[in-house]
Amino acid sequence: MKRIVFVVLLLFVPVDAVELVSASSLQFTKDTFEVDEQQELSIKQAIELANPPALKWNKNAQLIDAINIDLDKRRKSIGSNGKRKHWNILFGVPETNKVFLVTIHDGKIDYTNDVTRDGTSPYPKKEFIQMKDIQYDSPELLQKALKIGGIYPGENWAKGYNFMLRKDIERNVTILLIIGWNSDQTKMKEMGFNASTGEYIKPN
Structure with missing residues (x-):
């Protein structure tokens, strides 16, 4: 699993078929502060949206x-409500190499692909x-992360607050990561929470 997780975590880019591609840079314009909140989904909402096509697969x-x-245009407070417009949700079949990707753009399923x-x-x-x-879910755990402090939204790359759900197999815990930056934007920072209990999980 690490071979997929770490690459996606570092790049935050959409997956096209079985290749990782870079998102085009976006110019900052006067209308970048406008956002349709109807398009934004929490991580749990995104997973629930992606689950039916995965089960159909x-x-x-x-x-x-x-x-x-x-993929968001630069604006203030991206992800500050615990939601984002664009997601990659990855499914598989246990004890096989079958993998299925659901990509969400603007809060809707944009495409699905068997990436086995x-x-x-x-x-x-x-x-x-x-x-x-x-x-x-991501909104409530973001608030917990902000109360703990020391995590800030990204400004240029990995913009705003980012969210990831993964399994920590060493601890046998499902972790929801809140991903941001340190105060001077020189180093990415993540804070993990147990998705079942909401408990903060200290890094190994």
Whole structure:
């Protein structure tokens, strides 16, 4: 699982077929502060939207991870409500190498794609996330992160606050990551929370 998670975490870009591509840079204009909140989804809402097509693809599909995509135009307070407009939601079938991607743009499913690769090792059952384990959502956990302090929205790359859900197989915990930057924008910073209990999880 790490081979996918870490690349996506570092790049925050959409996946097209089985390749990672870079998002085009966007110019800052006077209307970049306008946003349709109807298009924004929390991470749980994005997963719930993506789940039906995944089950249609394969009735045994389960969630691997979810992460927002850094496609928003530069504006103030991107993700400050715990929601984003663009998401990649990745599903798979336990003990197989089958993988299915659901991409959400502007709060709606833009495309779905079977991204299974021949020859990849099977995904163990322990790497999958159960829907019942997602009891806390990105808006409320962002507020917890802000109360703890020390995390700030990105300004140019990985803009605003970003969100990722993944399984920590070493601790057997589903973690919701709030991802931002330090105060001087020189280093990315993440804060993890148990998605089942809302408890803050200190980094290893």
